[in-house]
Amino acid sequence: MNGRKGFLTAAIFGTMFLAGSGLKAQTAGWPVVKKEMKPWTRWWWMGNAVSEADIKTSLTSFQQAGLGGVEIAPIYGVKGMEEKYISYLTPQWMKMLNTTVGTAESLGMGVDLTNGTGWPFGGPQISLDEAASKLIVQSYELKGGAKLAEKVKVKEPRQESAPLQFLTAYGDKGEVLQIADKVSADGTLNWSPKSGSWELYAVFNGKTRQMVKRSSPGGEGYTLNHFSHNALNTYLKRFDDAFEGSSPNVRAFYNDSYEVYGADWSEEFLALFQKNRGYDFRPFIREFISKEATTHQARLKSDYRETMSEMLLANFTEPWTSWARKHKGITRNQAHGSPGNLLDLYAAVDIPECETFGSSYFPIPGLRRDSADIRNVDPDPVMLKFASSAAHVAGHNLVSCETFTWLTEHFKTSLSQCKPEVEQVFLSGINHVFFHGTTYSPPKAAWPGWLFYASVDFTPANSFWQHMPGLTSYITRVQSVLQSGKSDNEILMYWPVFDAWNNAKGKDMPFKVHDIDEWLHPTPFYKNVKALQTAGYSLDFVSDLLLKKASAIGGMIRTAENASPYRVLVVPQSEMMPVETLQQMLSLAKDGATVIFQKLPADVPGLGELDKRKALLKDILSSLSFADSGNGVRKMILGKGKVIVSEDFQKALVMEGIQREAVTDSGLGFIRRQDGTSKYYYLVNHTAKVVNQDLPLNVGAKSVVLMDPQSGYTGSASFTSEGSGIKVKVQMQPGEAMIIRASSEVLTDIKPWVYLDSALPSIPVEGKWRLHFSNGGPVLPADKSLDKPADWTTFGDTDMDNFSGAGEYSVTFKLPKRKASEYILDLGKVNESARVWVNGQDAGILWSIPYQARIGKYLRPGKNTIRVEVTNLMANRIRYMDQKGIEWKKFHDINIVDINYKPLDASNWKIQPSGLAGPVVITPY
Incomplete structure (x- = not known):
């Protein structure tokens, strides 16, 4: 049982702590609290039936419960309250927004705004022309000398107006012709082959006709075409008009997870494909929709998916962030579910956001988990790391998470169940938690008040509300540390997205949270992430594009100006790798970096100039000459650095002197932060065992402080130096967390931590x-x-x-x-x-x-x-x-x-x- 001499209760210390308590960061105390360090919550406005008085009352209650801010999310309304609905973005709605922002500011809170109602982006300003598009393909057969009797028009109901994109004709002797220019306005094909048998494939720009889901009054309409910059401009103009040339003073504009179903086309696609892939997509349409899965088809679809990813990044994510800047705001974005490279999409915004969905199993004795009250899905920490990795690699400090979505059945979630779930989020690199969530509810509403269908009800009507400061003060203490300094992960791991894209199945490939059994779990990438983390290594993921921006300085890999450097790049087994990516990896090595391949890449993705790129890859690989270093490790010196090949990453890491954190041998989870001369370790005991031992840490220190995020108590730890590291005495019960601050200088204003080792009879x-x-x-x-x-x-x-x-x-x-x-x-x-x-x-x-x-x-x-x-x-x-x-x-x-x-x-x-x-x-x- 761990000792806490001079125990400060969560309530008493929480009050002092949240007010700053005069503690200075350079002493042994907690960092001074900012509003971002407190948990925030998604705040659903049902029907926008809000009032100034109730907004002020609600925000005051939230602030007293320990919340640091709200994210306004307008949705559908309450039956019987229709007369109080306020149409979205009208002057009256803007008045309510201004009241919220002003009140929050007076309370030391922040406000984010969902950049729409419900989800995904869309609304009345989006015409059918600028709505989400889908690929429609119709085929015809035609004999030599014959005329096509039917019109080249879409047969699918409600798609009659879909414009023709192109028409490809395939002859039985290998001829491929583009004949869209032979189609008149009424759909008549004014072309007849002279001989042979022909297949014709007509491609149309159809519409998914998806409407905004769960929209609020004034937000109804078609879902936006996320691949069209023009459509985005149309969408955002409505906000420009509502803001009337002045900033709404919200901190961030928010975009929920990509849930645009069946949107696999855009009119901009053909030109961008030709430009970036180097060949014409149109002659391959028959192969593209064929049910025969071939390696050639997989390459074609890889090129298609890469192009869609580029369109989403360049036509939506990046210009949306630029628009937010114009309104003195930043962006928060959930990239998961997108048919694009998640790391690039996350990195392009200011605050990448992941989400937890469902309930995880933890073997903590006594932790309630009724199988009837949980969804059959476990949040995967590796999935969460895509957001935190992108933030760390791009140099963004804040990483947020929509937390507790469907944690348990309605009304059955306890605060104790929230703790290990949010701790798993922290261990994944998240440091800015959003509750999911809180429904705006007038104080006069009959119990249980207004409610959202998929949330843990973090509302004053919930019986646990009076104990909320226990949870919120805990989260605040942890996030105050996890937002200090910079992330401290030594390994950069390449994500081989082209191996996922090189798949003949389907068309677009949304990387969904609920599909990780298909695109993530079976991969060598995932297995290596799990193995390295279990062994005690800290890592982040990197994409081809983000790696392109990296440089090697002093033997370390720098990915961005504000990012922490990495000691090594590891490349898990990947069949498909662009030549440019391999060249960048080798260039980093020449400049002094260490690059470790599990296996050298075997092939290049896509079809454009395939033979030329394959030959270039072969030449590069043949130029590499490795010497056997023993234990299954092969190595070569390249310029100032080195390139290593080892099927077992851990053997190569040990050989390179990159030590693991053996703290994981005790079963504890950990994450590190570096803040000036101090290194923070956040430890969590999600095991069924008491931890009472000297834990080894890979850091030298003159002072070591134990910081209890449950109570807020701090004290100097018992520790010894051992080699280049230390051993710290730690006592943790199952379910407890602890923060260790190891400093290279002597810290002041600190009392000894008293350990309890001898229990008398209870x-x-x-x-x-x-x-x-x-x-x-x-x-x-x-x-x-x-x-x-x-x-x-x-x-x-x-x-x-x-x-x-x-x-x-x-x-x-x-x-x-x-x-x-x-x-x-x-x-x-x-x-x-x-x-x-x-x-x-x-x-x-x-x-x-x-x-x-x-x-x-x-x-x-x-x-x-x-x-x-x-x-x-x-x-x-x-x-x-x-x-x-x-x-x-x-x-x-x-x-x-x-x-x-x-x-x-x-x-x-x-x-x-x-x-x-x-x-x-x-x-x-």
Whole structure:
């Protein structure tokens, strides 16, 4: 059990910490807090039915709960509130936006704005011509001397106006002709072959006709063609007009994950393909749509996908970011799901954003995870690293995450379940968390208020809201460290996107979160990432384009001016690699970098000048001469640097003196930051075991400080130097996190960290317990006397079974005399979070496993009183409402669905355990 001498509670220290508390970064204290270091939340405006008074009330409540900002996301409305709807971007809507920005600023909060309503981008300003496009291909057969009887027009319903893009004719003797110029305006083909049998393929620019999903009033309309710069300009002009030439003063404009379905074409495609790939796409249309999967077809589709990626980057992401600059804002973007290179798209914005969807398994004892209440999908930390890698490589400090989407079934998420999930996000390099989320709800709205269909309800109506400062202060402390200095990852790993693109299946290739079993998990890239991280190496991913911008200086690889340098570039097994990429890798080596190949690339992607590029690759590879260095490692000196080939990256890394962090041998997860003369290690114990040992760290130090993000307490650690590193004594329970700050200079203003190594026999907290319900509903149950604490759902009391809110357990007991310097209170099992008072003094919010607190400073000899305020889930009250037919599901569009997207019906739910189950004990040390 880890010791926390002078334990500061989450509530007390949180108040001091969030105000800055006068601590200076160069001392042993926490970094001074900025609003970005606090968690932010997505704030859904239902029907935009908002008022100035309620905006101010809501933001004040959010600020008091520890939130640092909101992201406004207009969506569909509430039934019965139609008269209060405000049409999107009207002067009245802009007035509400200005009120939000002004109020947030007065509260020290920030505001981001979704650059649209619902998702994806689109709306009434987008005509069908500028809406998302799809490729429509129709084929015809024609004999020599015959005329085509039918018109060259689209047969698909609702696509009659789709313009012809080109018409390719294939003769049975190998002839390929372009004959679109022979088609008249009415679709008549004025061409007839002289002889032979011909196949004709007509290509049209169709429309997906996808509408904005979950749009708010005034935001309805077609989805934007994300591959068209002109369409983007049309879309953004509506905002220019609404802003009337002045900035709305939001911090960032936001774009949600790419969910544009079936959009696989744009009129700009042919010209860009010809320019960038070096050949005409039109003669290959028959092969492109053929069901015969060939290697030649895979190359063609690789070129097609590369071009689509370039279009999305150049025609949408980059100009959108430039537009935001014009309005004194920055951009936040979710690139995942896009049919493009995720790393390039993430890197092109100011704040790349990933998302978690579903629930992860953690073997933390006592962590609740009911299989009936979770989706059958686990968030993958490697997927999250695409966003953080792009940020680190491009030199952006902030990386955000839409966090907790569908973490559990509605109304069944506890704060304790949030902790390991958000910690996994932090370990992936994320440092700017957004809750998913908070629905705008007028204070007068009947409980449970206005709700969004896919969120954890971080709203004042949630029974855990009064304990939210426990979670928010924890996140703030962690993010204050993870936003300080720069990332500290030593390895740069190439992502072989061309291996994914070189696939004959399908047309466009969206890299979706839900499809990682297809495009990510089976790859050597993924397997190497997992193996290196498990071994204790820190890494980021790099794309061909980002690598092109890199340089080697002093043996290190620099990817951007503000980016941390990397010690080595590793290239996992990749079949397809552009010659230009290989040349850049070798150029980095010549300038002093170390480049390690798992295997040398075997081929080049695409079709353009294929023989020439293959020959060039062969020449380059034949010019490389490696010497056997033993242990399966081959090496060659190239200029100032070296090129290495090793199927086992770890053997090559060890040979090059790049040490792993052996801290992972204990089962702990970690991430590092470098801040001036200090290096921070953020450690998390997601195992079932207590960690109580001297942990080795690859850093030299004169001072080492332990920083407890749960309580906020800091103290100088016990450590020894060993070689070029140190060993630090750390004690962590399952479910706990710890931050180690190792500095090359002596830090001041620091007290020793006191470790608890000798536990005396535990003391049961015995006496007559009283249970009193302080707030909640549907009704406050009557008080109850107890011989020992127990869940209030075990008493057979209907009012207690239906209740959601707070119940206070209190007891007066005698503390026997012990020769002890400290006492640890352990609440045992808590359903779901607690706040503790000892002899009237606030001992903190215990909101996660382990539910323990250091209380020696509050105890006194003889008689003592403990009061424990416990809040349960919202589920039991929702169950009661559905059983009684009380209407609360009153929302347009999708209304409220369960975790499987079926209409939510809680009437058959089991009663959720609620209250303090115990046992409650105090352990002297």
